[in-house]
Amino acid sequence: MNQRQLIEEAIKAREKAYVPYSKFQVGAALLAKDGTVFHGCNIENAAYSMCICAERTALVKAYSEGVKDFIGLAVVADVKRPVPPCGACRQVISELCSPKMEVYLTNMNGEVQTITVEELLPGAFSAEDLNDDK
Numbered sequence: 474m475n476q477r478q479l480i481e482e483a484i485k486a487r488e489k490a491y492v493p494y495s496k497f498q499v500g501a502a503l504l505a506k507d508g509t510v511f512h513g514c515n516i517e518n519a520a521y522s523m524c525i526c527a528e529r530t531a532l533v534k535a536y537s538e539g540v541k542d543f544i545g546l547a548v549v550a551d552v553k554r555p556v557p558p559c560g561a562c563r564q565v566i567s568e569l570c571s572p573k574m575e576v577y578l579t580n581m582n583g584e585v586q587t588i589t590v591e592e593l594l595p596g597a598f599s600a601e602d603l604n605d606d607k
């Protein structure tokens with residue numbers, strides 16, 4: 474599976490978005506090392522702060538099935554620039570994906586920005602900080 478194909482999977486995942494409030498559909502596709510692709514979409518709630526982003530949906534689906542090794546993540550929305558993940562997702566991606574893994578940020582115009590996990594959130598808070606004895 475190449476970058477273009479993973480983006481196609483994210484476009485398919487986007488169709489499943491549950492977005493009655495924002496009407497802003499986001500899709501994600503997470504490629505695992507074993508070749509499995511996990512789809513994610515955003516899922517909103519009348520209690521707005523409970524909204525779950527597409528990226529986290531895909532990651533939680535994979536982790537909950539015991540899959541933890543990934544090759545890439547594609548994210549797509551219908552926006553002017555390749556869709557930027559929110560801060561919460563950057564934090565979760567930083568913890569659950571390897572620093573050098575590539576993330577493909579895209580839009581429906583076919584623009585693609587390739588960025589690594591470590592570039593998404595430089596200086597991310599991590600488990601090492603918790604264990605820091607100073």
Ligand SMILES: O=c1ccn([C@H]2C[C@H](O)[C@@H](CO)O2)c(=O)[nH]1
Binds near residue numbers: 517
């Ligand atoms: O990268 C992003 C950015 C936003 N959203 C969702 C959250 C909310 O449902 C809607 C508007 O912010 O888009 C995502 O799923 N991923």
Ligand SMILES: [Zn+2]
Binds near residue numbers: 528560
């Ligand atoms: Zn997010």
